[in-house]
Amino acid sequence: MYIKEISLYNFRNYTNQKFEFEKDGGLITGKNGIGKTNLLEAICYPAFGKSVRQFADADLVKFDSLEFAINSKYQDEHKNYDFQVIFSKNKKAIKLNNSPITRISDLYNYLKIVYFSADDIWLVNGNRQKRRSFFDQAITQSSILYSDLLREYYRILEQRNSILKDDKFKSQLQPWNKQFISKAIEVVEYRKNYLAKFIKFAEDILNNITNSHESLQIDYEAFSHIVYESDWLENYLHKIEQNEFEYKRTLVGPHLDEYEFNINEYSVKRYSSQGQRRSLVIALRFAQIAMIKENSSCIPIIIFDDALSELDKNRVDKILSLLTDEHQILIASPNIDNYRGFSFPIIKLGDE
Ligand SMILES: Nc1ncnc2c1ncn2[C@@H]1O[C@H](COP(=O)(O)OP(=O)(O)OP(=O)(O)O)[C@@H](O)[C@H]1O
Ligand SMILES: [Mg+2]
Structure with a gap:
């Protein structure tokens, strides 16, 4: 399974922006606070029907705006999955391939994403x-x-x-x-x-x-x-x-x-x-x-949100080598030196 593209409207710090992805994955980079985590949060949204970081929907609306929308396209070997999420007036509506999703839990059937975050350390310490x-x-x-x-x-x-x-x-x-x-x-x-x-x-x-x-x-x-x-x-x-x-x-x-x-x-x-x-x-x-x-027969999308940055390069290589190349892997980090050995395309935020 992989994400092909995503468009964000008034989502977090994004007013109106579109991103495209390669099947293998990518390195998302840009300075602290530029919006890497926000982009990943949007990518994960249709997998859980809410913020993967457990934030309330209202927190995801761009400051001083009234609503947010996410349009994203994913694909696996069988099917295309086009999601549309609209959060407006404190209500969310989610569509998959133009049909409304009535139960959020149905979303777990379609899109599988595993999100590694630097905050995961709280799984032990919290x-x-x-x-x-x-x-x-x-x-x-x-x-x-x-x-x-x-x-x-x-x-x-x-x-x-x-x-x-x-x-x-x-x-x-x-x-x-x-x-x-x-x-x-x-x-x-x-x-x-x-x-x-x-x-x-x-x-x-x-x-x-x-x-x-x-x-x-x-x-x-x-x-x-x-x-x-x-x-x-x-x-x-x-x-x-x-x-x-x-x-x-x-x-x-x-x-x-x-x-x-x-x-x-x-x-x-x-x-x-x-x-x-x-x-x-x-x-x-x-x-x-x-x-x-x-x-399930699904190959989940793997996201590393700054989750490997405190490890040395050997450890990072080892960890990434545990993943088969069937996965789409998205890595976000302000510093991509540790990932130099990987041939992923670089998605640089904030330089347009
Ligand atoms: N609802 C919102 N509306 C507008 N801006 C927001 C909203 N929520 C967060 N932000 C802004 O988004 C920025 C943080 O973005 P994000 O966490 O994606 O950065 P990052 O690129 O992951 O940074 P780092 O490298 O430090 O992890 C902050 O400047 C914050 O003020
Ligand atoms: Mg971040």
Whole structure:
């Protein structure tokens, strides 16, 4: 799969601009703040139906403008995918080949992109929310059913939370508990199944990048150490009911769970060096690519947004050599010296 062209209207710092891309990829360069990341964010938009960097749509509208639009064309060996995104008056409308997309989650079926960012280091250093959203996004790219399930889980969670706002609704909690428990168990099953395969890829790639033989564990940790088993949870929810009404929200569930990274049984967050962390997050992204390929016939577009700039040239060469040349690879960096060995066309921003 690859992107052929994109036109941006009032998107971030772009007023009206068109870019074209080669099938192999390109090196996007230009000084800090010129709009490299913004361009990549737009390229990723139709893959997720929102900002890959988790910004609100309103933040993507050019300062002092009212709406933004993205028109972009992608292609794989079977088909053309022409996306049109319009965000206006706080509403977005997305069309694929001129047909409206009614459910955002359908987008995950078409366009697969893996976005490596310098901010990925937050997958290790940041809070559990970062790891949950990484895995949720990755699982969704491999299984469209997961995004429907997750949405349903969050819908039930919201209902449950609104009941917990006021204990005069106490009698209504029971039926929601049943639904909550069944969806929570399903979500966790999906996550654990995904993780079991994912870890193998991540460990192999980590060792490949670092030339070592370390063991990587990624443990799924249920918040409050609850057990995802129907009777157990029913009892537990009953036990903490008073507490939940006090806090006015659901106190356990997949929306609070954690993924814990360990290398050779030691917590990465507590013990690993900066370099080890950086290698780990790159391995996580590679495992995401491997899982997409395993679960669909799609060859995702790979984007490196300044994600390799702190590594030496040998490491960069090694990492890029792990990618087969079936992928379109887009690399953004203010400094392209590290990528001199690559014959990608250069897209220089800001010199027109
Ligand atoms: N909604 C917006 N409207 C107008 N300009 C915006 C908007 N959002 C961000 N910008 C501007 O875009 C610029 C940042 O662009 P971007 O992050 O793409 O730069 P970059 O080329 O990736 O830089 P770096 O090399 O530092 O990563 C900033 O100057 C910022 O003010
Ligand atoms: Mg940037």
